Amino acid sequence: GLAAPALAQGSNPQVRWRLASSYPRSLGTIYGAMDMAVKRVGELTEGRFNISLHPAGELVPALQVLDATQSGSVEAGHSASYFYIGKDPAYGFGTALPFGLNARGQNAWLYEGGGQALLDEFYASQGVLAMPIGNTGAQMAGWYRKEIKTVEDLKGLKFRVGGLAGMVLAKLGVVAQQLAAGDLYVALEKGTLDAAEFVGPYDDEKLGLHKVAKYYYYPGWWEGSATLGLFINPKAWAALPAHYQAALRTAAAEANQWCTAKYDVENPRAMGRLVAGGAVLRAFPRPVLDASYKAAEALYAELSDKSPAFKKIFEHWVKFRNEQVLWQQFCEGPFDNYMAAASRRK
Amino acid sequence: GLAAPALAQGSNPQVRWRLASSYPRSLGTIYGAMDMAVKRVGELTEGRFNISLHPAGELVPALQVLDATQSGSVEAGHSASYFYIGKDPAYGFGTALPFGLNARGQNAWLYEGGGQALLDEFYASQGVLAMPIGNTGAQMAGWYRKEIKTVEDLKGLKFRVGGLAGMVLAKLGVVAQQLAAGDLYVALEKGTLDAAEFVGPYDDEKLGLHKVAKYYYYPGWWEGSATLGLFINPKAWAALPAHYQAALRTAAAEANQWCTAKYDVENPRAMGRLVAGGAVLRAFPRPVLDASYKAAEALYAELSDKSPAFKKIFEHWVKFRNEQVLWQQFCEGPFDNYMAAASRRK
Structure with a gap:
């Protein structure tokens, strides 16, 4: 069930959430990032905001995490938005589109380029909140x-x-x-x-x-990158004191960065x-x-013909992607390509 | 002066820090990331851990930020470690070395690849603590x-x-x-x-x-990327309750990621x-x-002949860099290069 409203319990109420993941524990990067964020929230609140993380299947099946979060049977879910493109193709943008943004571009779009605001509007229409909680970087085929x-x-x-x-x-x-x-x-x-x-x-x-x-x-x-998502029931979110909301948001951002770092070390x-x-x-x-x-x-x-939400977000996204791809050719690209060439010379 | 020990004041003591930056307010990305982290720490602690951020020259000259932090005349500083290579060339690794790691690689090295542990050891020998607080991405020449x-x-x-x-x-x-x-x-x-x-x-x-x-x-x-640094006086750090330490660490990681996102939008x-x-x-x-x-x-x-600290860190760093450069040629590089080629075809 949903957490009790916080204000009645003072400024540091004890809050317990259940968080259902679409992933198994064995995925040390994807599941590991969610686990890291949950632990960090505990540290930031001296254990008062307690989120129990459950791997796929423990509370709900892997592909029903979004539905369980929307309905409030769990306060939060850990999943990939693109699992739900059957509901609306606009769910694709929160994870990845083919020939899309690399990890740098995806973070830029979400955190500072206006992407998250567009997704927030779409997710609100779906009765859910979401934030990034890990990026795999470019994947193999x-x-x-x-x-x-x-x-x-x-x-x-x-x-x-x-x-x-x-x-x-x-x-x-x-x-x-x-x-x-x-x-x-x-x-x-x-x-x-x-x-x-x-x-x-x-x-x-x-x-x-x-x-x-x-x-x-x-x-x-x-x-070219894939963002994992932390989905949150809007009523559970609204019941949190502002500093618990800040704790979850900041811990999620930290975990988003860490996930890519972990992949880049292990891959x-x-x-x-x-x-x-x-x-x-x-x-x-x-x-x-x-x-x-x-x-x-x-x-x-x-x-775009089929989904107005897809069309609206796509127009913003594709312009942003094209800017990123152009810029990259004068800075990151030539640097990375020279480093590759220098390494092959040895 | 240094903050009073926290424990005497209960678990959420009022703590005030002064943080001197090497940068002016006009640098919206670099200074902006530090400013974001300071505000986030305030939010996370309901204003109880209050850090006042001062631009270059307001408390100390730009290039004396490290010294002021080491001596404790300010609790913390915002600077670039490589400004201080005159003290020891090992200060270079915290920011950038020529033909070094790109932003992805630098984050991987610092957060998960063992780099931060090596830097922590070096910084301890220098009487200071440091953590990443922003990365510019690859710079122009x-x-x-x-x-x-x-x-x-x-x-x-x-x-x-x-x-x-x-x-x-x-x-x-x-x-x-x-x-x-x-x-x-x-x-x-x-x-x-x-x-x-x-x-x-x-x-x-x-x-x-x-x-x-x-x-x-x-x-x-x-x-190929440059990491900005948050420097902290070790006594001021030790005086913080654990959840204030966690607040600063998490907010710094969030700001590190945001800084690059902001550059990638604006550049x-x-x-x-x-x-x-x-x-x-x-x-x-x-x-x-x-x-x-x-x-x-x-x-x-x-x-490496001149500085044992440089030699020790360099051996780890160069091996890590070479791994990153090799891996990149089978994943990020071909993806980015194809996106560039596709954009030129239009």
Whole structure:
């Protein structure tokens, strides 16, 4: 149930919340960021604002976290907004759109570029509040039993990929499949699946997919970054004293940054182990990327026709994305590319 | 003076700190991040932990902020650690080293990669505590009256550039100069200076340098990112209740992320205005970058001979940097480069 109103209990009331996650404990970065924020809120309030975090399935099934938060059966949820694009495609922006913003751009859009205000308005219409609580950075494009050499190779490809990426790839003939992460190994081994994407080296390594689908493709253009979300029931939020609200907001921002830092530490080392274990790295050929980009643009036009919320946010988002991509070519890009060139020279 | 011990006043004592900044209010990103953190600490503690922030010169001169914090004449300071490499070159790591980590890498190193623990040890030996409080992202390489077409063009160049970058460039014949930001316009106009670097479009625009030195070079290889620092007197820190310490630490992390977001929103727009106002963008030629990289490596060998603290931290840092640069070539780099290519196609 919802927390009791705080004011009756003085300025530092004891508040207990239940927080349901869509993720398991084993995801040390994604789940770890949520766990870090919950603990920090405890520290900031001397234990008076107590949030108990529950992994997927413990209180509610993974994909019902948003609904449970909206209804108030839990005060808060930890999930990815794009799991809910079936309700409205505008849920995509809170996590990632194909050929979207990288982690720097996504943070800039959300925290200072006007993105969060647009999302707040949309989420209010959905009866929920949300804030960022972790970003994965650019993801890998997953594991493939055979090489993808041409756009033709995508036709009929039985690929475990979800959401907007699946909708883009369907336009190129991919047969998008939804399977739980734990079922991917067997499906790839048996050949009922040709390919599967998950996150990146650190998370993928735990699934062992390199043993059954050795080609590891990049870049994962559908997730140039992906933001995880902390969803909050508006009544539970309104019942908090202002300094407890500040504690949750500040702890969430800290965890958002930490999540990417943790990935950036762990991914290179996991990648080294995967390659040593037989993974073969492959870049998507340029024509495959171009065809995918064109298909994504067609999808965005369709979704804008279908959803007024998507259309409104997309117009702001795409302008912002294009500014970021242009700027990057005169600063971050040349620096990063030179560092890469210098490292290859040795 | 130092804050009175907190425990005698109950668990939420009134604490007042004075915080001296090396920066003026006009730097909306750098100063703005410190200001944001101070206000957040107030919110988190219902105004009980009150930190008054003072711009450069109000309490102490800009470059004496560290000393004032060490001595306890202020409880805390806001500065850039690399201003103090004259004390020990190991002060460089807290901000930036030439050909160093980009913002993602720097955050990863500091927050999760073991970097902060190494810096903590070094700072303890210096009688101070420090935490990150903002990152500029990759900087531009500044404003030049004439083009830099060859390594020879660096010889005798009167360039306003400081710290380790100045030491690297001195090896290539640059005459490194130190001038206050406010004096650069006149010096470039008169020709007593040939070139000057500051930060990036958003900060540079305020100085108007494009009117007197139109070539705007990139990448600023000496600051692939630059971390600002919150310095704290260890006795003042120890006197804080644990939840006030947590408030300061969490607010600083939030501000660190926000600073980069603010730059990423403002820089592209400022760049557009600068180019419209006559700035001419130029990339350093590859041989200039290669010669600079080689000179930086030579400098790092010298500094490692000179300072045991530099040597210890450098060994950890360079290994971490190389891991980051390698990983980036299979994920962030190909994604960002494809987005750039797609934008140029239009």
